[in-house]
Amino acid sequence: MAYTKPETIALHGGSHRADPTAGSVAVPIHQTTSFQFQDTGHASRLFALQELGNIYSRIMNPTCDALETRVAALEGGVAALALGSGQAASTFCVLNLCEAGDNIVSSTNIYGGTWNLFANTLKQFGIEVRFVDPADPAAFRKASDDRTRCWYGETLPNPKLEVFPIAEVAAMGREMGIPLIMDNTAAPIICKPLELGAAVVMHSTTKWIGGHGTSIGGIVIDGGNFDWEAWGDRFPTLNKPDPSYHGAVWTQAVKPLGPIAYIIRMRTCLLRDIGAPMAPFNAFMFIQGLETLPLRVERHNENAVKVAKYLAGHPKVAKVIHPSLATGEAARRAATLKGGYGSLLGFELKAGVEAGKSFIEKLKMFYHVANIGDARSLAIHPATTTHSQLSVEEQAMAGVTPGYVRLSIGIEHIDDILADLEQALA
Numbered sequence: 001m002a003y004t005k006p007e008t009i010a011l012h013g014g015s016h017r018a019d020p021t022a023g024s025v026a027v028p029i030h031q032t033t034s035f036q037f038q039d040t041g042h043a044s045r046l047f048a049l050q051e052l053g054n055i056y057s058r059i060m061n062p063t064c065d066a067l068e069t070r071v072a073a074l075e076g077g078v079a080a081l082a083l084g085s086g087q088a089a090s091t092f093c094v095l096n097l098c099e100a101g102d103n104i105v106s107s108t109n110i111y112g113g114t115w116n117l118f119a120n121t122l123k124q125f126g127i128e129v130r131f132v133d134p135a136d137p138a139a140f141r142k143a144s145d146d147r148t149r150c151w152y153g154e155t156l157p158n159p160k161l162e163v164f165p166i167a168e169v170a171a172m173g174r175e176m177g178i179p180l181i182m183d184n185t186a187a188p189i190i191c192k193p194l195e196l197g198a199a200v201v202m203h204s205t206t207k208w209i210g211g212h213g214t215s216i217g218g219i220v221i222d223g224g225n226f227d228w229e230a231w232g233d234r235f236p237t238l239n240k241p242d243p244s245y246h247g248a249v250w251t252q253a254v255k256p257l258g259p260i261a262y263i264i265r266m267r268t269c270l271l272r273d274i275g276a277p278m279a280p281f282n283a284f285m286f287i288q289g290l291e292t293l294p295l296r297v298e299r300h301n302e303n304a305v306k307v308a309k310y311l312a313g314h315p316k317v318a319k320v321i322h323p324s325l326a327t328g329e330a331a332r333r334a335a336t337l338k339g340g341y342g343s344l345l346g347f348e349l350k351a352g353v354e355a356g357k358s359f360i361e362k363l364k365m366f367y368h369v370a371n372i373g374d375a376r377s378l379a380i381h382p383a384t385t386t387h388s389q390l391s392v393e394e395q396a397m398a399g400v401t402p403g404y405v406r407l408s409i410g411i412e413h414i415d416d417i418l419a420d421l422e423q424a425l426a
Contacts, residue, residue, distance in 0.1 A: 006074060006189050007294040014069030027066040029284045033057050049253055049268070059272055063280040067287050071209070071219050074290075075184070075201050076194045078224030079263045081271065082217065082278035082286075086185065086204025089218030090114050092276070093181050093202055096266045097149040097237055100126025104150050105143045107134045107164060108397040109157035110183070112387035115398060118152075131397070135329070137168040141176065149234065150179050150200075155193060156186040156342045158372065159382050159406050160399025161321050163333040170197025177231035186344055186372070189297045190337045199226035200262065205278075207373030208343075211289040211296055215282040222263035229261075237265065244269055296375060296411055301340025303417060304409040310418055311347050316355075316425050321346040321399075343410075344372060348403040349425075356381060356405045362424040365416060366407070377410035377417055 003009045016027050035054040037043035045051045054060050068080040083089050094104055106118055108131045118129035132139035140151050151173050153164040170180040170193075179199035184191060188208050193201050203209055205217040229251040232239040238261050241247040245268060250261040257264070271277060278286075308322035323334035323341035334341060349355040360368055366379045370386060380386065387400045395401070409417065 003073070009070070009074045010293050011291050013073035014066055014071075016066040016069075027063055027284060027287050029280050030057075030062045031280055032061075049248070049257070049264070052257065057280065058275060058277045059267060061277075061280050061283070063287075064278050064283040067205075067278075067283045067290070068219065070287070070290060071203070071205075072221050074188075075221045076192055076223070077201065077221035078258055079260045080219055080221045081263050081267050082205075082219050082283055083271070084218070084276040084278055085216050086202070086206055086218040087113055087117065088276040089202040089204065089220050090117060090183065092266050092270050092274075093200060093220055094118075094122065094127065094150065094152070095125070095270055095274075096262060097179075097235060098125075098127045099237065102126075102147050102149050103128040103130055103145070104152055105130045105132055105140050105148060106151070107153040107157065108132065109134055109160040109162060109164070109399060110152075110154050111158050112382065112390055112398065112400075114154075114183070115387075115394065116389050119394070133397070134164050134169070135162075137165045137172065140169050141172050144176065144178060146234070148178055150181050152181045152183070154183040154186070155191050156323070156337075156344065157399070158186055158344060159321075159346050159387075159404065161323055161342070161344060161346060162326070162330050162399075163323060163337060165333055166191075166193050166196040166198055167336070170199075173197075174226075177234050179226045186342055187337065189294050190301065190340045190342065194221070194223040194225065196336075199223050205286045205289075206371070208297065208300075209289055209293060209373075210286050211293065211373060211375050212285075213369075213371055213374045213376070215285040217278045217282050217286055219278075220263065220266065222260055224259035226262075238262065242269065244273070297340065297343075299411040300343035300409060303411065303414050304343040304345055305341060306414050307407065307409050307417060307421070308345050310421070311345075314425060316349055316351065317347050318350040319348045321404075344406065344408055346399075346404050346406045348401065348405070353403045356403050359405060359424050363420055364423065365412065365420040366424075372406075372408040374408065375411050377412060377420075378408040380406050382406050 064082040072080040130143045181200040182193035182198040185204045201221040228238045238250045250265045312320045322345040326334045366377045382400045
């Protein structure tokens with residue numbers, strides 16, 4: 001039976017129905033390094049990619065597979081790969097397509113850790129990242145050349161919170177043979193980037209999917225909707241013989257298995273060689289979070305809109321940043337979200353930076369932590385924490401000002417959330 005509603009997919013989607021041996025409904029934790037082959041022929045077929053199956057838990061694991069297939073179903077993709085962190089997911093998305101001398105074009109509106117990865121660490125691999133403002137979608141086209149391998153953006157960028165123009169940018173990219181990769185971490189359920197034309201989606205599962213601040217992880221979802229083979233010269237990692245896997249041409253080697261060349265290469269090459277697998281126990285924890293994700297997102301979004309309205313009317317607040325309060329083109333893009341505007345919001349106090357710091361230290365219920373997406377409400381000052389590695393100019397491009405305070409609104413009762421904000425502001 002094919003499920004179409006996120007509430008049902010979150011509980012029943014994917015490969016797991018019940019454990020075939022014991023009949024357990026909950027996904028078992030397969031805490032094992034390796035897996036017994038049926039015979040030498042079975043082992044040979046697995047290594048030759050003639051059939052898919054379990055070999056070694058660095059590359060695949062049944063608990064991780066249950067999470068992968070369920071998240072792929074939730075996003076409308078064909079396959080997924082669970083990784084050890086959201087940063088690993090961002091890195092693998094790019095390395096899967098790029099070699100030394102290649103470049104990608106990225107939105108300026110991204111998480112500080114991703115900016116640092118793109119602006120500095122990828123240079124060590126000989127990969128150039130060109131940053132453009134997504135306020136002008138055509139900027140992606142202008143910044144691209146024949147060595148551009150992908151475009152990258154965040155659906156609901158942290159902390160700028162201006163919805164990315166997915167459909168416009170993806171359409172331009174497809175004309176040029178350039179796939180759009182979307183970080184959908186802050187917009188699960190309320191946005192489906194693959195439906196809007198993106199080729200690949202990733203999440204930091206640490207955030208809303210996990211939802212409880214217990215586990216670190218990431219996941220990449222292959223949309224199966226981009227014709228890598230048709231743009232052969234642009235994607236040598238997928239269309240030329242791979243010396244690391246007995247000369248396999250990935251777009252050809254996996255055709256019998258479906259349109260999964262991108263994610264299979266990521267699994268069998270990058271994950272095999274670099275590592276960064278998701279632990280089976282963490283996959284189990286993320287499955288628990290996934291099952292209530294649609295319900296939590298509904299409450300997160302409902303509470304965030306009420307907090308945004310409250311802060312916008314407060315005499316001590318100079319500015320509130322939340323998609324529900326956007327105007328002009330930003331409001332049109334925010335309207336593309338379905339069922340909410342996300343639970344992140346930012347604001348600045350009229351009294352400036354020191355007042356913002358004092359506000360955070362006076363909070364009683366909100367946690368002061370470097371995370372987002374918890375069931376609990378969270379607060380932080382990005383300029384001195386999450387975006388502190390960026391220059392002042394880079395912070396400004398990402399939407400971080402010295403007095404910016406970021407809130408991640410939880411699922412507590414709205415009266416208690418507002419009461420804590422009120423006493424801290426006072």
